[in-house]
Amino acid sequence: MPDPVKQPLKTRQRLLVAASRIFAEKGYQDATIAEICEQAQTNIASVNYHFHDKENLYLEAWRHAFQEDLKAHPSDDGLAADTPAEVRLAGRIKSLIARIADPDSHFFAIVHREMAQQTSLLQQIMAQEINPERQALNELIGELLGPDATARQIQFCHASIVGQCFHLLTVKHIRFNEENRRYVMDLKDADAFADHVVRFSLAGIAALRDANKRRPQA
């Protein structure tokens, strides 16, 4: 029996790692099996052997990324129920941003790409996987908005928060240079940005709640 310690990683595993990285980087079409296999240091035929075809490798890589990301950045569901809603919202936002900003986390990069696609390979699965998180966030928002909140207000606030977080994905790769100044949203800034999003969003929600109180059913 070969020493399982000496062998760094099984081929199947190496393929998953390489695939999730490259699919996140280039998208389904632009990523070539040749490139993935080169990164994984294996032959192109191994994709067929271990995953049947490219599409299946894509799905498995996406699942793999989902699990790895959660392992690296567990969502802070462990908070006591009596924790103030503001704190719980902050926890959720920070966890989300951590998973988005970490260059080694690929799940949301793939999700982001898929969401832009009209006909997406992952759409049904994605909805199932992400809905619980969405639901929880919506309940928190409803709690913060108060009893007069309408469903649409909750929906809009959700979009506001998630939109801010996801924007990191698009901004990660971009470098604007105006004259000699550079606009760089560095990844080290992710934490600071998360704090900002928390404050910004809590203020936005509070304003809506106050307006509701002044004239309910707005």
Add this chain to the structure above:
Amino acid sequence: MPDPVKQPLKTRQRLLVAASRIFAEKGYQDATIAEICEQAQTNIASVNYHFHDKENLYLEAWRHAFQEDLKAHPSDDGLAADTPAEVRLAGRIKSLIARIADPDSHFFAIVHREMAQQTSLLQQIMAQEINPERQALNELIGELLGPDATARQIQFCHASIVGQCFHLLTVKHIRFNEENRRYVMDLKDADAFADHVVRFSLAGIAALRDANKRRPQA
């Protein structure tokens, strides 16, 4: 001389229209020349004849979309300088969201896709084209944040606002169905959402400004 009225649209023009639509829908790789030409009701060779190759057609279609979108939704730069900053910000946000939400506006759909790409065909041109808008928005934000605002605060608020707006792009195509309820951000809601983004963002900015006043150079 043929009656230019009877002839609906020149081939070159039809190609631009079809291309910007399909490129926005599927991205550069997934869009095939065959499909574009079918939509434009012309032969595939006409792409070579009118645009040399696919990449050039892509660039021209993108430019075309930019102009068309601005024609349909002029950015409200015409506001008097003494208009309150809040109103000017609202104008900018609404114009941006209109261009993003309109299903016949394709410029930002293409931009969005390109931003997600690590190595992008449009990156340099895009920066030039978009920087002015970014600059103007940043100045408005700085004005609203007050004299104690740091560059980073402005940067973060910019990201918050643009992030909210761009989120519409990803949400346009998505249909979540939990049980039998559907989560649909309909395009008719775009206006309402724009109003929401304005209120939400003004509240966020105001909160930061007040905090700065309380303890400057935070």
Add this chain to the structure above:
DNA sequence: GTATATTTCAAACGACCATTTGAAATCGTT
């Protein structure tokens, strides 16, 4: 140690698609 199953690999295959070609059709001008 031998046999069976699993995994790897180089090479070939085939589909898809951007691009080219050269001829036909159409247009613009005189």
Add this chain to the structure above:
DNA sequence: AACGATTTCAAATGGTCGTTTGAAATATAC
């Protein structure tokens, strides 16, 4: 009407890339 220029088109070409194949290598079991 006739000529040259522009535009269209069907078909061919060539490259990329996902997939397959069958044999070699390696691991596993007896």
